[in-house]
Amino acid sequence: VLDGIQNIIPYGVSSDLQNRQSNLVDAYKKNELQAKDGIGIFALSAIIVDKAEPSEALKATVAWSTGVKNAKYLVSSLQLDAFRRGEEIKQEVDIKAEKGAYFLCADMVLKANSDKTWMIIADVNQSMVNISEISELINKKTDLIPKILEDIALGSKRLLELNGASDALQLTADKLRNTRHFSNTLFNIMRGGIFDDGYKIEKWDFVKYLEKANKKVFKKKQGLLKGLPEVFTHGHLKSLAKKDEDKNFKRLAIEYMPLKFSRRHGDPSRPWNQFSINTTNELDGSKILDYEGNWRDIFQNWEALAHSYPEFIESMIHKFLNATTFDGYNPYRVTKDGFDWEIIEPDDPWSYIGYWGDHQIIYLLKFLEFIEHHYPNDLATYFKQDIFVYANVPYKIKSYADILTNPKDTIEFDQESDEKIAQKRNELGADGALLRDENYFIYKVNLVEKLLATVLAKVSNFIPEGGIWMNTQRPEWNDANNALVGNGVSMVTLYYLRRFLNFLEGVIKNVPDDDNVVSKELAGFFNKVLSTLNENEQILSGKVSDKERKTVLDGLGNAGSAYRTGIYEHGFSSDKDTISKTDLLRFLEISKKYLDHSIDANKRDDNLFHAYNIMTVENDSEVSISYLPEMLEGQVAVLSSGYISGEASLELLDALKSSALFRPDQYSYILYPDKELPRFDLKNNIPSKKVEASALLQQLLKDGNKQIVEKDVQGNYHFNGTFNNAKSLEEALSQLPEEQYGNLVKKDRD
Structure with missing residues (x-):
């Protein structure tokens, strides 16, 4: 053997x-x-x-x-x-x-x-x-076999304890359901982590965390840190934070979570992913408390973890909001010691930058709904406290005009800013990656501003009857939709945004204060968006024309563009302005009207709802919308939007069973229909009439130049097989000899 x-x-x-x-x-x-x-x-x-x-x-x-x-x-x-x-x-x-x-x-x-x-x-x-x-x-x-089996059993016992700490152990009459719940919980804590020992905090880890986060705060708080017992409760730390006058310490203490067993997304088919669960320091055998993960992986799994540890929901919300940018987006990875962003690596074809468009709304909303349910009115206590910050990600979203020109190339990587942030991180700690005002202080805002920055980023990219424009070089959670970036419009995010606005409306109505203090720059952004929505409200009386759609998009898009550009160039001035409760509620009310109108417009004849659409800039004054086949995520999102009635929901669920999304053999659903893809010989065929109508193509063929098109032995025409999209064609056209083909290229482009 x-x-x-x-x-x-x-x-x-x-x-x-x-x-x-x-x-x-x-x-x-x-x-x-x-x-x-x-x-x-x-x-x-x-x-x-x-x-x-x-x-x-x-x-x-x-x-x-x-x-x-x-x-x-x-x-x-x-x-x-x-x-x-x-x-x-x-x-x-x-x-x-x-x-x-x-x-x-x-x-x-x-x-x-x-x-x-x-x-x-x-x-x-x-x-x-x-x-x-x-x-x-x-x-x-x-005989070592019993000892080995004993060690394996001990490992299994410890795994049971870890998973049990997140309420994974349940006993019902359905064994398959029990097993599924156990495995789901295990996968959750492997991504989001599990708390080390309930609500207990060990001094050594909190001290180490604070030093890594902000060396100045760490030095300033030596007296407080020395006075801490070796083990204390999360409640004790929250109490200290709320009494402390130092806003940076307050923020960092609230954000702290003693998580372990977390690892980054581990799908090995993607070269940027790494699978690593670090529980023990290899140098000295000491315990490691740490977490890191892609944005969605962390916050989606904390949503479940919050049900087991509701007192940590506040920490989760603060961690989420303090890692978002002033322009309403988020870096792609969150860690215990801050956050990371992607950079451009010329030699790595997988490297890319951008913002996922759906990460900010539904994941945050689930946290907000949770805290309001468990601790009513707690959110309102942060409306007046300037203890939130902005992540300083070295990306610059281009102007609205530039985005319209090329919606697939919309973000510039600021190399100089990236280097300055890295230097500040080395000097100060993780807080070196936070946005600073024009006086170079860490810029602090309240909860109202953080929520508005998130909402306005979506509303300023709203296309009537289309959805939320996906123009930040990344799709939403489903990477299969990569091709939609730029011209894609998300009804999925619109459905969730509607639920978000409805929730926010309920919270603000219960707040006694009439005025909300926010940054002067954000107030200006808000006022321009509200004016655009008010001035065009009449379009909601019927079907929106392509011209009306472009008018609204121009007003919203230019408002967002002006806000972003001002901060990129000058930073926040630290001047504050007020938004009245009346104006804020009016904004939420009229925004919902626009969203509700779009939801109605996106109901299909089969009682399903559109998930993603395509926008096309027809000319300087018109934008059209076209529809894509049905997708499951659109149905899930609209069901949770809070807009459609119980009767309409039942019609949708019945329609799903009759749709191409249903798998009778599994009695389940697939994300999108199993498409019949075209055979290879049916792709990349150029009609002869198109070739004959192009003086450029005729000349290229005559010259035997195959940079753009080729003619096969049967007389059919095809683009150069190295092209993979329209951008490839554009680049090839620009590489043609100017003297020989320049005028012909210009004529065809015109």
């Missing part, structure tokens, strides 16, 4: 190094057998670096076995074919420059109805201290 594992990766090989230079990695591999106890040690002969310095590899991946006596061991796969041919194999003790493997080979004689059990155990990041401990265990010659 030969049994084992192959392709063992040694310590010191990053995923990037393995993916890019696996042959080089193989050359550095050294696979050794500690023959006396059958331990396989898989290490690098040296850490792979391109520096003129020594770089020793002092840790290894280790494999060993128990349960088989007198076995031969292999530490590579070199002799597998010999074993398959029935040839004798020789034990391997030292193999260089080959992929690691650990096989045991032994003759076994089994009587009828008998069995033989053995185990192979492997572990990573092992030092000689660890290896000597394993060797000692093996050489005691006791």
Whole structure:
């Protein structure tokens, strides 16, 4: 019998190094057998670096076995074919420059109805201290299998405790439902994390967190920190924060959450994802409390976690809002120590920048609804407190005019700003990435402003009867909709925005204060948006024309553009203005009217609702809307919008069962219909009449120039096969020799 594992990766090989230079990695591999106890040690002969310095590899991946006596061991796969041919194999003790493997080979004689059990155990990041401990265990010659099973059971018990802390353990008559709930909860805490010990906080971690967040605040609060007990409650920390006059300390204390077991999104098919759960410091064995994740992964999973730990909902909301930008968007990743954004990497085809358009509304709304349900009127207490901040992401959204010209290229990466933020982070800590006013102080605002900044970002991109314009270089949560970026318009976000506005209206009505103090710049933005909505209210009496649609879009888009540009160029002045309760309620009321009108316009003949639409700029004064096939997320969103009646909801649910979205075999739904895609030979065919009508194409064909079009042997015309979209064509046209084809290109473009 030969049994084992192959392709063992040694310590010191990053995923990037393995993916890019696996042959080089193989050359550095050294696979050794500690023959006396059958331990396989898989290490690098040296850490792979391109520096003129020594770089020793002092840790290894280790494999060993128990349960088989007198076995031969292999530490590579070199002799597998010999074993398959029935040839004798020789034990391997030292193999260089080959992929690691650990096989045991032994003759076994089994009587009828008998069995033989053995185990192979492997572990990573092992030092000689660890290896000597394993060797000692093996050489005691006791039966190790019960000990291993005991250790596995202990790991399972700890996992049960982690998952149970998020209410994963339930017992119903439906075993499948119990299992599904357990697995769903486990996946949730693996993304969003789980609290270390209920509402208990350990001083060492809070102190470490504060120092990383803001060194000045950390230094200033030494007396308070020294007075903290080694373990205290979340309630005690909140009490300290609310009494403290230092707004930065107050904010950081409220945001603090002792989470663990969180890891980044781990889908390995995407090269930017990393799977890592860090629970223990490898240097000293101490506990690690940490979390990080893509925006949606973190906040979507905290939504569920809040039901198990409702007192942390305030921290979740503050973390969310303090990581959003003044222009109403969010960076793509959130961590315990701040937030990160994507940068442009010229050599990485996967690198890109932009904002996902749906991340700000529904995830935040779920938190706001939760806190208002559990702690009524708590939100209103933050309407007057300037303790919220803006994330300073080095992206600049282009002007409305530029976005109209090319809605797929709308964000500029500010390299200089990125470098300044990095420098400030190094000096101060995570707070170095927060937006500052024109006097270079961290700019602070209240909850009303943060919520308005989020809402106005959506309303200023509202296209009547179309939805919310997706013009920030990213789709919504479903990356299958990447092609919609730029010309896509989201009814999905509009449905959720309607629910958001309805919620906000209820909160504001119950606030006794008449005036809301916000930044002067945001107040100006608000007033322009409200004026546009008021001035065009008459279009809601019937179907909106393309001209009326463009008029509203111009008013809203220019308002957002002026606001953004002012802050990009000058920063916040720190001057404040007021928005009356009457104006705020009027804004919410009329915004809902526009949204409700659009929802009605997007009901399909089959009682389903449109999810995403396409906008087309027809000319300087008209924008048209066209529709896409049905999508499941549109139905989910409109059902939760709070607008359609119970009767209409029932009609929609019945229609879903009759739609192409329903899977009778699974009694479930798919995101969008299974489309019949065109065959390859039906794509990229240019009608002869189009070619004949183009003097440029005729000349190119005559000259034998294949940069733009080619003619096949059957006389059919096709674009150059390297093109993948209209941008490729534009670039190819610009590369044609100017003297030879310049006038013809200009004529065809005109």
